[in-house]
Structure formats: structure tokens, C-alpha cells
Amino acid sequence: xxxxxxxxxxxxxxxxxxxxxxxxxxxxxxxxxxxxxxxxxxxxxxxxxxxxxxxxxxxxxxxxxxxxxxxxxxxxxxxxxxxxxxxxxxxxxxxxxxxxxxxxxxxxxxxxxxxxxxxxxxxxxxxxxxxxxxxxxxxxxxxxxxxxxxxxxxxxxxxxxxxxxxxxxxxxxxxxxxxxxxxxxxxxxxxxxxxxxxxxxxxx
Amino acid sequence: xxxxxxxxxxxxxxxxxxxxxxxxxxxxxxxxxxxxxxxxxxxxxxxxxxxxxxxxxxxxxxxxxxxxxxxxxxxxxxxxxxxxxxxxxxxxxxxxxxxxxxxxxxxxxxxxxxxxxxxxxxxxxxxxxxxxxxxxxxxxxxxxxxxxxxxxxxxxxxxxxxxxxxxxxxxxxxxxxxxxxxxxxxxxxxxxxxxxxxxxxxxx
DNA sequence: ATCAAACGATACGATCCGTTTCGTTGATAT
DNA sequence: ATATCAACGAAACGGATCGTATCGTTTGAT
Numbered sequence: 001x002x003x004x005x006x007x008x009x010x011x012x013x014x015x016x017x018x019x020x021x022x023x024x025x026x027x028x029x030x031x032x033x034x035x036x037x038x039x040x041x042x043x044x045x046x047x048x049x050x051x052x053x054x055x056x057x058x059x060x061x062x063x064x065x066x067x068x069x070x071x072x073x074x075x076x077x078x079x080x081x082x083x084x085x086x087x088x089x090x091x092x093x094x095x096x097x098x099x100x101x102x103x104x105x106x107x108x109x110x111x112x113x114x115x116x117x118x119x120x121x122x123x124x125x126x127x128x129x130x131x132x133x134x135x136x137x138x139x140x141x142x143x144x145x146x147x148x149x150x151x152x153x154x155x156x157x158x159x160x161x162x163x164x165x166x167x168x169x170x171x172x173x174x175x176x177x178x179x180x181x182x183x184x185x186x187x188x189x190x191x192x193x194x195x196x197x198x199x200x201x202x203x204x
Numbered sequence: 205x206x207x208x209x210x211x212x213x214x215x216x217x218x219x220x221x222x223x224x225x226x227x228x229x230x231x232x233x234x235x236x237x238x239x240x241x242x243x244x245x246x247x248x249x250x251x252x253x254x255x256x257x258x259x260x261x262x263x264x265x266x267x268x269x270x271x272x273x274x275x276x277x278x279x280x281x282x283x284x285x286x287x288x289x290x291x292x293x294x295x296x297x298x299x300x301x302x303x304x305x306x307x308x309x310x311x312x313x314x315x316x317x318x319x320x321x322x323x324x325x326x327x328x329x330x331x332x333x334x335x336x337x338x339x340x341x342x343x344x345x346x347x348x349x350x351x352x353x354x355x356x357x358x359x360x361x362x363x364x365x366x367x368x369x370x371x372x373x374x375x376x377x378x379x380x381x382x383x384x385x386x387x388x389x390x391x392x393x394x395x396x397x398x399x400x401x402x403x404x405x406x407x408x
Numbered sequence: 409a410t411c412a413a414a415c416g417a418t419a420c421g422a423t424c425c426g427t428t429t430c431g432t433t434g435a436t437a438t
Numbered sequence: 439a440t441a442t443c444a445a446c447g448a449a450a451c452g453g454a455t456c457g458t459a460t461c462g463t464t465t466g467a468t
Contacts, residue, residue: 015435016444040326045424054447059426117380118325121318122244124382131381162393166370169377173369176321176376177339178331189366197401219465220413249455258416263457 010052018061025051026058030072035108039115044068066126069116070134076109083141089149089198093167093191094184096145100171101180114175142167146198155198163198214256222265229255230262234276239312243319246273270330273320274338280313287345293353293402297371297395298388300349304375305384321380346371350402359402367402 011021029051034042044065048055062068081103084095104110120130143164150157170190174180215225233255238246248269252259266272285307288299307314324334347368354361374394378384 010447013433013435013444013446015433015446016442017435019445022446043424044426048447052447054449055425056427056448057446060445114325118322121322121380127380127382131383135381159397162390162397165377166374166394166397169373169375170370171373172380173373173376176325176380177335178324178328179335186366190370193363193366193370193401197397214416217413217415217464217466219415219467220411221466223414226415247455248457252416256416258418259456260417260458261415264414 022051022053022057023061026053026061026068027072027075029053030068031076031108031112034072034112034115038111039118042069042115064119064123064126064129066116066119066129069112069119070129072112073109073116073134076107080107080109081141083144085148089145089154089195090188090191092145092148093194094187096142097171097187097191098182098184101174101182104175104180117172117176139164139168149195149198153200154195156200159198163194166197167194226255226257226261227265230257230265230272231276231279233257234272235280235313238276238316242312243316243322246316246319248272268323268327268330268333270320270323270333271337273316273323274333277313277317277320278338278341280311281307281342284311284314285345287348289352293349293358293399294392294395296349296352297398298391300346301375301391301395302386302388305378305386308379308384318379321376343368343372353399353402357404358399360404363402367398370401371398 011019011025013019014021026047030042030047033047033050037046042065044055044058047053047068048058058068062071081096081099084092084099086092086095104114116126116130116134120127143160146155146160146163146167147157149155150160155163167190215223215229217223218225230251234246234251237251237254241250246269248259248262251257251272252262262272266275285300285303288296288303290296290299308317309315320334320338324331347364350359350364350367350371351361353359354364359367371394
């Protein structure tokens, strides 16, 4: 929990270097604003007002909205979705997907990610931020699930990358079209399909 | 080709019903504006100005930007991307995906589709428009490809819907992350994976 | 003849953008 | 000790767009 309206007085400069207090206040305000108003109400103007910061300060450290969204996400990333280990690929995928969708639905950080996808469609710079600064870290967890399945011999290792792509695409598709309610049956079907797609040929 | 700046005088009301001339002028102006300035410069203000129409008229028929984008996009895509019939599911998917990515890459309207996805993330109404008014129509072509494969006995018919979801997700993922260059090998691998995922069990 | 609704024009208040100016603060280099 | 430099918050800016309201005009439907 964070202060919605910081009661402290103004934070003056602490010299010719970035102020951690200001940075923290801005990130907290950004997170709260996302939680309350969603991506639609997420403006630099309002973040600055809540943080008791000047707009030039925001623009100095976060040139675009995408940059700020990435930092908001990263700040809480630790306590988010952890990779499960159920012993089977479909089991792992069901657990991971359920957790991921719940995270996207129910947390400010999750909503920040949805806004980031939106932001990335408006400009090439933001799109590069999404693809190069955001995606690789996200992919690592998922790739781990498939790599373990390959190590068990459940899928061929040369299908891992493509299965990851299909799986991430499936999740993003559901996110961007607003269908991330809990739907274990549907997720299970997809998980089984992916497992089968990657399985070794029937006549080795 | 359409008039960029209609030289005609003002179109008065034709009575208590929607004016086809006005509708056509607005859609033409919207398409031209998208072509020239892309999604970033796509505003109701400018569309109305070019069409020689009043803003209230636009808002009356297209309450949100998403609605107008859907109308422009649907017309253009139908005329550009056609469902192929190569005789095999992987062949169909390769042909269709290449055409689709080319459309997204190389046409102003296709490029604007990113904007539609972005728009849908900003509000629930726009998201519902994307999901309920736009998606079903676009899915029909793709579902046809898989349905034909099922009719040939190449895939099980109860996997069609899930394969469609995986396939669309794959495409959107590549679009939203800016990776829709021509990549036949990658598309082929995905097509083969999907075909295998839907195939009948290996040991019946 | 009356009514209803669409039309274009115009103006409005509101919001947000991204930038600029200003005076203040404090760490760092000299 | 002093000068320099950059970050800070405040405020204001010009500009763009939003979505709505108002107005008089036009024409089909009743």
C-alpha cells in the first residue's frame, strides 16, 4: 500500500543527481493511478500531480509512457507469476496460464502490461521497448517449462521456440481481446494441443 | 482512388434518414487520412474536415474511433486478403499468413490495424467492438481453412476452434511485436506444428 | 401541414500533450 | 571556500483533440 496523496512537503533537489525519493514517489503514484483508473486514466499530468512532482521531472527520466509502464511492471515483478513444476507439460501450462491470467486480471501490475501492449502499437519506439526490453525476460520462464518437457523427452527440443511463440501468442490474444476469465477447460485443451504438437513422431 | 478534398458543395440533409453520400465521403476521407498520416494522425476532427462533414455526424454513426476503423479495415481487407486453397493445411496456412502479413506491412489500412488493437486496450467499449464486431467476421476465413482440413480428414474436427485460436494468436503476437517481415521458414514450421497438433491420434 | 431526424457549421469547456522558464537546492570539482 | 552543474517543483505556454451543445436548414414520412 502507498500514499495516494503524499502529505509531505515538496521534495527539493538533493543536488545534481537523481532523487530516489522522487523516483519512488512517481513509481508509487503511477502504480496507484493504474490501479484506480486503469490505462485510460494513466496520464503524465496526473502521475506528476499525485507524486507531487513536476512534469519535466517525469519527462527527464521516462521519455515515453511505455518507459514508465515498464518500470512500474519491473518494480513489482518479483512477487508475480512463478514457474510451476507439476511434472508434466500440460500440467505446467495449466498452472502457469491460470496464474498469469489471474495476474493480468487482478493486479495493477498486470494492467500495466496490458497498457504497455497498447502503447507499443502507437509508435515504433515503444514497440521496440516492448519487444527488446520486456519480452525476453517474460519468455525465459515459459521457455523453461518447455525445456524441462524436452529434457523429459515429452517434446522434441527443436520445437521449443515455436511452441513458446504459439503459447505466448495464445495468451496475448486472450489478453488483448479481453477474455482472460478463468477457463481451465479451454486452457487445458490448448496445453494438450501444444504438447501433442511438440511430441516426437509416432513412428521413430 | 477517392477525392482527397471533395470539391462539391455542402451536402445538406436528405431527410430524416442516413445519407449514403455522407457515409461514403466519411469512409473515403478516413481511408485517405489513414493512408497519408497513419494511425497517429487519424482523428475525428480531421476526418470530418476532409469529408466536409460535421463532427456530430461522425459521432452519431461511429461512437468511437474503433468503430470507424473497423469499417474502414473490413472493407479493405476483404478486397485484399483472400482465402487460398492449396490442398493441404500447411500450404493454406503458409499462403494465407504470407498474404496477411504482407497486407499488414504494405498497406496503410493494414498498418492501421495495430492502432485498432491499441484502441481496444484503452476502453472496454472499444475492446468489445474488436472482439464482438470485428473478430467474428475475420475468423471466418481462417476457420474455413481448418474446416476444409477436417473435411479431408487431416485434422480432427473438434480441434478446429482451438487451432484457430492458436493460429490467430500467433499472427497477432508477431504483429504487436513488430515482427511481420516475410519469414516463410518460420511460418512453415508453425503451420506444420498446428497440423500435427490437430492430427488424429497416432495409435488408434 | 406537421413532425421527426439527419445534415453542416460553429463554438464550447475540458483535458492532455510536450516544452519552456524560473528560482532553489545541494553534491562535486577545483 | 567557492564556483559549477544538474536535478528539483512550480507554473505557464501553445497546440491539439476530445465529446457535446446549439443552431438553422433540408427533406421524407405521417
